[in-house]
Amino acid sequence: MKKSIQNEMILASAGSGKTYRLTNRYLRLMALGAEPERIVALTFTRKAAGEFFDEILKKLARAAETPAEAAALAEGIGCPDLDSAAAAEMLATLVDRMHQLELGTLDGFFYRIVRNFPFELGLSAPPELLDENAMRMEKRRVFRHVFRTPGQSGEAARREFIEAFKQATWGSEEKRLSSKLDRFVDDHHEVYLAAPERELWGVERRIWPEGCRWLGSRVDHRRALAVLEERFQSRKLSEGQSKAWRKLFAAAEEWEPGSPWRPEFKTPLGNALKVWPDLEAGSAEYMIGRKALPLDPVECAALRDLVRCLFASELEKKLQITRGLYEILRGFESAYADLVRSGGRLTFGDILTLLAGGADQEQRPRLSQDDHGPGRLAINYRIDGHYDHWLLDEFQDTSFVQWRALSDLIDEVVQDAEGRRSFFYVGDVKQAIFAWREGDSRLFREIYDHYNWAGGPAAIVEQRMSESWRSSPAVIESVNRVFGDHEVLKTLFLSDAVIRWIDGWDPHRARHEDRQGCVRFFQAPDRESRHAAVLAVLREVDPLVRGLSCAILVQKNDQAAEILQYLRAHGEFPVAGEMDIRPGTDNPLGMALISLFKWAAYPGDTYAWEHVRMTPIWTIIEERRSSAERDSVARGILESIHRDGFACTAAEWIAQLERINVLDPFNRERGEIIVSAARAFDALGRRSVADFVEFLHDYSLHETGADGTVRVMTIHKSKGLGFDVVILPELEGERLDARRRKLAVSRTASREVEWVLDPPARQIVEHDSVLAAHDRTTGADACYERFCQLYVAMTRAKRATYLVTEPLKKSSSSANFVRWLNAALAKGDPVNVSCGDTVLELLYETGNPEWYAEFTPPPEAVTGDSERREAREYGVRERRRRGTPSRAKPRVVGAEGLFSLDSRRSLEFGSRVHEIFSRVGWWESGTVEELESMRNADAESPLMVRAFEEVLACLRASEVRAALTRPEGEVELWRERTFEVILDEEWLTGTFDRVTLVGGPEGRIQRAEIIDFKTDKGEGDLAAYTRQLAAYRRVLAFMTGLPPERILCRLLYTHRRELVTVF
Amino acid sequence: MGIQRSFLSPNLPLPSVAVEFLTREWTVGHLDLREWLVVVSSRQAGRRLREGLAALAAGRGAAVFPPLVVTPEFLLTFGDQVERVATAPDTVLAWNEVLRGLDFASFGALFPAPPRRPDFSWALATGRELARVKRLLAEGGLGMRDVETRAPEGFGETERWRALAELERRYRETLKTHGLTDPDEAKIARAANPAAPDSVKRIVLLGVPDPLPLAVEALKKLSETLPVVVAIHADARDRDAFDAWGRPVAEVWEQRVEDWDSGEDLFFPCSDAAAQARTAGLLLKECRDPARSAAMGAADPAVIPFLERSLPRDCDLAAYDPEGRPLKAEELYNLLACFRDLLRVSDFGSCGEMIRCPVVIRYLDHLPGLPPFPVWLRIWEEFGADHLPGDLAAARALANGEGRTDVVVRRILETVETMLGQFSQAPVWEALPSVLRTLHGDLRFREDAPADRRYLAAAEAVMGVLEEMRDSPLAAGQGAAGADGLDLLLGLLGDKHIEEDRPEAAIDVQGWLELPWEEAPFLVLTGMNEHHVPETIAGDPFVPESLRRPLGLKSNRMRFARDRYLLESLMKCRRENGKVAILFGRTGPEGEPMRPSRLLMRCSREELPQRVNRLFADPPSLERRSAWSSPWRLRPAMATPPERISVTQFGAYLRCPFRFYLSNLLRMEPVDPRKTEMDAAEFGSACHRILEAFGRDEVLRRSQDAAEIQAFFESELDRFFRFRYGHDLSVPLVIQKEAISGRLARFAEVQAEERRLGWIIEEVEWRFPDDDALCIGGLPVRGVIDRIERNEIVGTYRVLDYKTADQDREPEKDHFVEIKKNEDAEGVPEYARFELDGKAHRWIGLQLPLYLWALRGRCGEETVCGYVNLPKAVTETGISLWRNRSRELEESAYRCAEGVVADLQGGVFWPPAQKVAFDDFKDLFFGDIEGLTDPSDLRFHNSES
């Protein structure tokens, strides 16, 4: 390579041209001489990877076509020499090597590695990738296994499992197991995989290496209560105090370790904690019933004991629950590993675990390109690729585990002494909205720091990009106000989150300074009116008519569905939801088909049956019933499912519904999806209706919006996209630091799990330094992720953003999006503005509210009749029916014959007999001896010997001998003569066993004889044989020009040594 | 003798020039080509060739004595074998034998991480993989042992291949001890010493662009004694573009620029497979006689199902896949899989799947002692739901248990177990046919019925493999019985296909390599995507690309050259009288991006940018996206008028008359086929049963000793579970049992305490008498009171109902609620409304008032009533009484009951309630009950109005 290339880290704000940089980097590498197949570029979605490749190609194509574009590209990638010719050259290279390029997803890359190292990773064969649905089915199988009544050996394991379950659900007995277990596994399996060691779960000394302030006091809380009760009885408590005490007393008296933490504890215990040092000192002013109550040393001690006991019991319980949970997960996991994973059926998660290693880091395989040493997987040889340059996109979403799997490979690159290789990663820590999927945006900086310490000052160069090529100045202004106002942030949110945010923040600038646009912030009293406001905005701006793209972004899928429904009901423009749909069950047709199938397979399912009866399917069943009973309709459905599969059966019933004309376009489209989903299910080779129904319930698709529609989607899905107009009507919600995780998982700086605990009541968390610290971190992380979410939402717009929220509730102080936006944007009271014919309350506005005026609707395109092309005429080639006269197998086969191995032996025997007969020319005196010597040569094979015996026996019959004797005159003998002929447009293929042609003078054939050998033991199917011989006779007549009556047709039944003349 | 190349004109399709080539010497008489051995690329190609010959001869009124038309494989298998060649089961079993009990320690280079469970299925899968590698090497005439010596300089996997060679040695050794030789090895040996049938006088390799390297070896040998012609479908001027065996030379084809017209109508980018199918349909429609003049190729098999679905609709033609249907999709395969599953796990659910297979249904239907279908199936289902048997043994125990009358279930179980028994007693090739014969009984299959024919073909495939298994000398020891045997069988069947009949009006959808033999002038190529054409191998655990080349195996480069050549000849032969349309998708089945084949970009440098723009342009959107709508309104059927009403049904009606109609009158109740534990009702009724037994025990019900009471509960609980669920409880049942036990334990204390307070049980499970007095509006009211107690001290009565919900319940909340301000009070029927503390309320349940009403006269005015709560939080266990009871309230309740009955009898079931706490019908109405229901049949059968 001509110039060495820097390793780079790029922090690219939204809209600042990340893809542009990434594609340019790729092209620069190529321009500097890198082979494209030695560049690996990985991102998160396959869609993004596809767009990335297309973009590179198109850039090159443009540059190759016009010198001006070439010059622009040359400048963009910093290679001034690049001209159109060079671009064309690069384009050709890229196209030639298309099959070797490594442009894809991280998951795909890892899968490729695992697929090629099965034995190294302890797998049996090439692994099979489980999709969501297959994984759920496997999980159910594992559950069934875990649930099953075991034999003697399993009894202990089962008991253990049950004990663990009881422990994990301590204090809240469960009467239903399946759903609970399902939830356990769904919620915590990942945590288990990251921390499979028992000593990490609910172990006191790991969580509190210095000892826990609360644990250890094992006095009975009722004793403390009794002391206080007795004391307070004798003291004059005010009415309020007395009431408050009674409340606490009653609650604590009833409370058992294990039962839920009581809300009654909150204030009185909180007040005790406030004066804890005084309590310890033996004299305290204790607030109870809103009045201070002085306590003496005995009372102080008792109150202290009470708090300690309650806290200790609760913590003790949580430790136990955590341990129980661990045992359950372990039980599940080991069954899962045995039944699923070891068979090579893996999820993407499993693949990562294999590559990154579970907890035991020493054991993990190390990926390498340079080293074949032990414990190393030398990837380049097996995956047919060798990579010098690495480009990682959306790096903020990379998980630590993913990074760990890659890190050895990257390490080889960064440490490469000769600098022939390079590493480039790009992303935006402000758009880290996938932390809940383990995205770990802290890696960004850590990697940078790591290498820049280790490899000299500039191992990796940092670049920050904060100029927006996407958004208008108005949009950027609002972004700066919301996200750059650090004072507001500090007053509202956890400081750790704010500090982290500020660290990644640079004020944004709009590249297109004169781009018209606006941001408007409305408030509306309730959900309904929020939706109405959306409609009003859409009507006013009228984006589709003006040729502008428009999206409505929401937080959750069901909100999207709701808005979609609202706009479809009230709006007059096309709206498309861009979300995960359940096409099997979100429509009446799908539900009806499910009921139909269930009824067929589960005749006791009256729900399904009555549902079917409510639909027009009933009409069809009624029709069929006229000829059959209702039950046989059900049976017919089952038979059809088993015979032709679910896809065909569903298609057939859909066709029936079409026939009676009841389907509408929407359900017709869904019907298509259902049929193709069913086809995927059928391919698994299963026919279980229960499985199919589950499959259809789970079957989900991502629906994408088309151009020319208002698109509704979640903020998460909008990442990476840009729209002219963005509306944000669903910003309501909980405080930003609300914790998402159900388990507290503490990790070290190197992300190793230190301990796991099912967190106790908040009050306890707050008063325990270890738990409180962990909780603060979790809260800050949650909060930061939500900053990112709003950031993504507010940076999607190219022109205008419209925010719609409900008014801040006086009573609530929770620091959510609405509060934040009010604090950062709204100044003063709302003003009424009209938006179309609706009046809306405006809280904030920037830019030109009528920015859209410059976009006038394009003149109606003149749509002439798109001329229908003339039907084309081509030459034709016939496809003839194909007939084989010898297919004279009996036309009807019974089970006896079909399922007996002996009948197959006789088939083989038959072909041997045929073969031996074909060796016999004319019967002569030496024929028998000749055959006998052949038989002796084949004495090894009993089958052959038997066949020879059969032929010889036939030859002993004089009738047969006569038939095989040479007739007088000019004679021609055909043995095993195959023919092809077309007669009456039918293409006939067959083999004559034996044909004798007898000619007269002048070589003209006078007559002929056909003999067909039949080796079956029974009567055979004479009718079929007759048909067969008739066909042979027809063919021979054609070949010889003989009239059919001159052709003698005979069957030789070898078993009976008998000749039968048919014609 | 020698090898000669001959070039067949590329301007006509291969079949016609091939026929022309073979008939050059034909003058008169029938066309007799018996001395030719013709090697073509596939069976389908052979068929096309023979049809072509027959057609040509027919044109001259002649017949054909055809040449021997074979695929290259033939050259490697024809001739006498010294040793028996191993069949597929032989080889699988041999690998299995080698791998089972392998000393992993000495195979560290191959298995650095030994498998978790080196069992039968591990060996099966691993053996399959090793067999794949072996087959791959054999194509080049190599064995695993040869790799080390041929590997390039600096080869990093020598140790690993040594280990593989050792495994291969053991494998061959295993076969050898049974007098067998590996089929691949046999081919290698044959290639060095090939034979041809005596009748053959000359050989032609006809239009085969990539013969197996081994076959080429064989031909080389044969050419010493027979003349061999290599016929190449290309212009003689291009002679340098092919090697002596007609293989396109990579160096030439990589450089070659396309020379066909890539005008307007050549490329059709499509968004996905469905769009490809639709576009293909439109293209066919533009053609006058598509069935006879058009053909279709599917380079990406994923497009085929979409074509199958859309061609019949869009242009009235069936799409015919000559490959056939996968055997896996056949009924019989699924039946065998059911047997396998059942033998593996023997659980009740798998058995249920099996008895739903049509042949099994049919068989059971003819079994003496069983009621007709679906009655027995329903009985089976109910048995499963009631007793939740874990496996067949448990089911049998339950069905045979004391006092059981589950004849039907017992009969089915016996039948199934008899069949299963056969598998444990005999090898699969004996057990399975016998079971299948029994099951199919006198069923007959007609060869001329398409479905039957498929069944026959599947059965024959099964029997074929079974026969090979039987004949395998290796089968004796291992893997022949039970589930393993079936696994082996299913594995061997897994990749087979079943040919289907070609419908009259159909378009063949052919694979890429079959297309040269297609003559149709209009050719629609679908799936022309990178990775499909040319097929690219990226990575391999054993033989990656970089190793393939030194070993002389087929490489990506060779495939590229072949496919580049094929595309050119497909285009060329249609230049004059035909047309090609090239379709490709831009996204795959899971939304992944796909690229057009790089074969489509072999234009000149100058044209390339434009070509790229054309191919990568956004495909037109064919997708329709309609707004949600319902095609119909659900019209519930008419119901039978009720003969009685239960006390709880009043509440159901009050909460929503429409849902009441569905669940109580139409009795809609779903079946959960995956049920593994008691549902809420069963959980409750289990508690009831035990408390009932307690209440009936003369002695114990007087007890004030909690421990004694609890002991009684425990033993009753045991008894109950044993009776209902058998001895061996599944995990969920154990846990549920313990939950009940916990709840009852706490209640034992409450019971003792209440007893101390003087309460004594008078009645349990007191059934409303069949008494005319207990009618409302002429409708008898039914109910069962869980417990009636009398206080020995004060003499008053107490009426109690057990509640086992998770949360404790208060009687008031279950019976009435306040009508909220924003609620439409008018919507609530007059009779259900009343005032309490000056606020409007409505009844939502009448259970307790109706208890009191039924007991009036018996228990007196001061009778109290309420619930015994047995919730999950044991601290909440206890008695909860209806507190604000009053005469007035009771009367209002009674009036309400009368109103309900009147409405019920009057057929008032509409409108539905807007909101209910638990909606069993949520899934059916998509949140809009009123809009999506047609209520016109909401009435009784005999009501005339």
Ligand code: SF4
């Ligand atoms: S196209 Fe698909 S759904 Fe239609 S009949 Fe064929 S397999 Fe069944």
